[in-house]
Amino acid sequence: MRGEVIRPGDLGYEQYRRVWNGSIHRHPGLIVRCAGVADVRSAVRFARKHGLLVAVRGGGHSFPGYSVCDGGMVIDLSLMKGIRVDPDGRTARVQAGVVLGDLDRETQEFGLAVTSGIVTHTGVAGLTLGGGIGWMMRKYGLTIDALLSVDVVTADGGFVRAAENHNADLFWGIRGGGGNFGIVTEFEFRLHPLGPNVFAGPVFWPMEDAPKVLEFYRDWIADCPDELMTIVVQRRVLALPMIPPSLVGKHVIAVTACHVGSVEDGERVVRPLKSFGRPLLDLCKPKPYLAHQSMFDPSFPHGWWYYFRACDVAGLSDGVIDVMAEHGSRIVSPVTSVALWQMGGAVARVGEDETAFNGRNTGFTFNINGNSTTGEGFEVERQWARSYWSALAPHHTGVYVNFLMDEGGERVRQAYGSAKYDRLKALKRAYDPDNFFRLNQNIPPT
Numbered sequence: 001m002r003g004e005v006i007r008p009g010d011l012g013y014e015q016y017r018r019v020w021n022g023s024i025h026r027h028p029g030l031i032v033r034c035a036g037v038a039d040v041r042s043a044v045r046f047a048r049k050h051g052l053l054v055a056v057r058g059g060g061h062s063f064p065g066y067s068v069c070d071g072g073m074v075i076d077l078s079l080m081k082g083i084r085v086d087p088d089g090r091t092a093r094v095q096a097g098v099v100l101g102d103l104d105r106e107t108q109e110f111g112l113a114v115t116s117g118i119v120t121h122t123g124v125a126g127l128t129l130g131g132g133i134g135w136m137m138r139k140y141g142l143t144i145d146a147l148l149s150v151d152v153v154t155a156d157g158g159f160v161r162a163a164e165n166h167n168a169d170l171f172w173g174i175r176g177g178g179g180n181f182g183i184v185t186e187f188e189f190r191l192h193p194l195g196p197n198v199f200a201g202p203v204f205w206p207m208e209d210a211p212k213v214l215e216f217y218r219d220w221i222a223d224c225p226d227e228l229m230t231i232v233v234q235r236r237v238l239a240l241p242m243i244p245p246s247l248v249g250k251h252v253i254a255v256t257a258c259h260v261g262s263v264e265d266g267e268r269v270v271r272p273l274k275s276f277g278r279p280l281l282d283l284c285k286p287k288p289y290l291a292h293q294s295m296f297d298p299s300f301p302h303g304w305w306y307y308f309r310a311c312d313v314a315g316l317s318d319g320v321i322d323v324m325a326e327h328g329s330r331i332v333s334p335v336t337s338v339a340l341w342q343m344g345g346a347v348a349r350v351g352e353d354e355t356a357f358n359g360r361n362t363g364f365t366f367n368i369n370g371n372s373t374t375g376e377g378f379e380v381e382r383q384w385a386r387s388y389w390s391a392l393a394p395h396h397t398g399v400y401v402n403f404l405m406d407e408g409g410e411r412v413r414q415a416y417g418s419a420k421y422d423r424l425k426a427l428k429r430a431y432d433p434d435n436f437f438r439l440n441q442n443i444p445p446t
Helices: 013-017 037-049 100-108 124-130 168-174 207-223 263-274 289-293 318-328 345-349 378-391 409-416 418-431
Strands: 004-006 030-033 054-057 073-076 083-086 091-095 147-153 159-163 183-190 197-206 228-236 251-259 285-288 308-313 337-342 364-369 396-398
Touching: 013 030, 013 073, 037 073, 037 147, 037 183, 083 100, 091 100, 100 124, 100 289, 124 183, 147 168, 159 168, 168 418, 197 207, 197 263, 197 289, 207 228, 207 251, 207 263, 207 318, 228 263, 228 318, 251 263, 263 285, 285 289, 308 378, 318 337, 318 378, 364 378, 409 418
Parallel strands: 030 073, 054 073
Antiparallel strands: 004 030, 083 091, 091 183, 147 159, 147 183, 197 251, 197 285, 228 251, 228 337, 308 364, 308 396, 337 364
């Protein structure tokens, strides 16, 4: 090994066994911090030889904590942080330990970017393997839609490359099928021109105005350009430097916008949002894309206790708006929140069967967070999240696989739909017939 092998009791064990979600407490028997592909292959062969359960860690952001296990081996890729940007070819090669903030910084140096998530310490690997949603997606598609090729260590310790014209079946499954088929050690992305400045940020209203705000929002985005992507947020206001003290703790509904075209066009497109009603606070303005990408970081730090329920809905019907207005007002924890992601645009123009990702025609994706800073009060927040999610049940159309907790096989099947799920099972039988890679949103081979 060029990297490190850490066992219980070794220096660094407590640090490296911990993951982003503080509610996850597991104690692996070995943590293998890989320095390169050779280390990854050695770790896989060792684990297979000794019958060890394996967890694979990129950024460690797995909601249900699949990045760590009890008693087995963690294959930790976080040392593998290489990024090579080709500004002329508009591509980037990215190793599996890279987090979004690292990638954004390197690509923005050349005025380029790839669709990525909204928290900078999220791992590129996990985000991509589940699909990858973010501010750029309505203009340029999901993260997987920019994926050109991958390098994969397979369940027997082998090494393969996959692309549209090489191991095309595996490349199809990698794009949305999660970590079921192997460990991706490197990604090659197509990059898009962006920034350095965008017109972006949140506008806040009192929670009691939620029905009016959501009805306006529904009409406003009905014919909005692909350059605009929005996330509706419900929460209590956090104490942050840009927040007036008088607003801290208040229940609010906010629409956070990001226009990835020119700043001038962005200001024009977002103007109706900024002028609607009587906003409590307007932070939507020209800013560096890098600053906007890190805006949600204070809301999701390492170590807080996180619980999520998620679903897709076809649209913002009156029934959905009623549920949002009712349950948003019941938020107790100052760190609990709801995010409603606007989908569509370029995401929907890729054929449903072109990748394993399911839900190209989804209208909106809910991510309902029941969070606390410690274990105190966590169960109350979990119950609130379940209640909100259950109230939306008549409107559910699917679920984004990266937003699932450990919810069982039927929910995984729902995330892909029956036809794709069966195709993914066949692919699993070809590449991992023993289900060696099973700590994930698992698709068993049989």
